[in-house]
Amino acid sequence: MLTSPLHARHVALGAKMADFGGWDMPIEYSKTGGVLKEHAAVRESVGVFDVSHLGKASVTGPGAAAFVNSVLANDLTRIEPGQAQYTLCCDEATGGVVDDLIAYLNGPDDVFLIPNAANTAEVVRRLQAAAPEGVTVENRHAEFGVLAVQGPRSAEVLAKLGLPTEHDYMSFAVATFEDSPVIVCRTGYTGEHGYELVPRWDKTEALWDALLAAGEEFAIRPCGLGARDTLRTEMGYPLHGQDLSLDITPNMARAGWAVGWKKPAFWGREALLAEREAGARRLLRGIKAVDRAIPRAHMVVNDADGKQIGEVTSGTFSPSLREGIGLALLDRDYTEGDTVYLDVRGKAAAFTVVKPPFVDVRTRS
Numbered sequence: 001m002l003t004s005p006l007h008a009r010h011v012a013l014g015a016k017m018a019d020f021g022g023w024d025m026p027i028e029y030s031k032t033g034g035v036l037k038e039h040a041a042v043r044e045s046v047g048v049f050d051v052s053h054l055g056k057a058s059v060t061g062p063g064a065a066a067f068v069n070s071v072l073a074n075d076l077t078r079i080e081p082g083q084a085q086y087t088l089c090c091d092e093a094t095g096g097v098v099d100d101l102i103a104y105l106n107g108p109d110d111v112f113l114i115p116n117a118a119n120t121a122e123v124v125r126r127l128q129a130a131a132p133e134g135v136t137v138e139n140r141h142a143e144f145g146v147l148a149v150q151g152p153r154s155a156e157v158l159a160k161l162g163l164p165t166e167h168d169y170m171s172f173a174v175a176t177f178e179d180s181p182v183i184v185c186r187t188g189y190t191g192e193h194g195y196e197l198v199p200r201w202d203k204t205e206a207l208w209d210a211l212l213a214a215g216e217e218f219a220i221r222p223c224g225l226g227a228r229d230t231l232r233t234e235m236g237y238p239l240h241g242q243d244l245s246l247d248i249t250p251n252m253a254r255a256g257w258a259v260g261w262k263k264p265a266f267w268g269r270e271a272l273l274a275e276r277e278a279g280a281r282r283l284l285r286g287i288k289a290v291d292r293a294i295p296r297a298h299m300v301v302n303d304a305d306g307k308q309i310g311e312v313t314s315g316t317f318s319p320s321l322r323e324g325i326g327l328a329l330l331d332r333d334y335t336e337g338d339t340v341y342l343d344v345r346g347k348a349a350a351f352t353v354v355k356p357p358f359v360d361v362r363t364r365s
Contacts (some may be wrong), residue, residue, distance in 0.1 A: 021117030055120025075260030145204030236356020
């Protein structure tokens with residue numbers, strides 16, 4: 001199993017570790033409070049996550065940005081150099097989602113990509129196979145770490161290290177830490193004001209230590225991927241492999257906002273246009289517990305008569321709301337305000353269909 005540059009730090013902190021896309025990563029730091037306290041730290045002050053398992057890839061050469069725009073779903077021409085964009089890599093034949101990723105636009109000849117850990121090799125393979133002469137696609141997974149500093153006091157922590165904080169949401173700046181470049185992007189997966197830092201692999205440990213020291217006065221906490229999951233679910237953010245997949249298209253996931261429909265070409269365009277015209281059979285919706293129950297992935301969703309109308313894709317206990325919440329693929333006739341039922345340990349538990357996010361949004365503040 002692969003390990004991040006912070007593996008020794010996680011072990012020293014007593015983290016509970018698990019496999020994420022082939023990487024041994026921390027779920028929670030149980031000795032210092034676990035998921036609930038880590039979640040609360042991000043919502044109330046600041047937390048730092050090691051997400052170095054995320055992939056990194058570069059696409060460079062004459063027309064690199066135009067090439068990326070011709071294959072990935074979102075329209076890269078909507079942004080300028082120095083900005084980042086959420087986008088999708090779709091299957092050409094089916095429109096299913098191979099991966100969702102962030103594209104950093106450095107310029108017309110340079111795009112940096114951050115895909116998900118388990119999908120990096122496949123995304124790179126597809127891009128390499130399609131790249132025109134002169135455009136180079138490199139898998140740079142182990143060249144960089146990724147640290148997510150998230151929470152209402154995240155900017156104060158970065159400022160103490162002399163890192164930039166004033167740039168707009170979904171934009172980035174290249175700064176210096178210990179004489180080495182670090183990308184500072186106003187992005188995150190929690191719904192809070194936050195940043196994702198991309199240092200060189202061999203500088204990740206020093207940056208982690210510096211962030212924890214700088215954030216001590218703000219009660220910063222190291223946070224594991226368990227809290228990252230509860231935070232993203234409260235926002236209704238999809239997780240690839242559950243809410244997006246080769247079997248769940250952008251139309252089904254209601255992620256059409258991340259598709260450049262007017263572009264002449266991108267992978268899966270014809271299949272997705274046809275599906276949009278016909279109407280996807282099922283759509284991703286939020287569900288919120290009426291009864292005391294917690295939804296879990298793959299639970300069957302029924303109507304009042306016990307007929308199956310969908311399936312839970314993500315579910316958790318919301319630490320902020322103190323109740324069960326989730327995302328579910330439901331027959332398209334079911335919408336906000338409807339009541340649906342989950343079989344929870346042999347009993348029908350009622351849930352209300354809602355529109356995410358489940359909590360107040362501060363992402364762009």
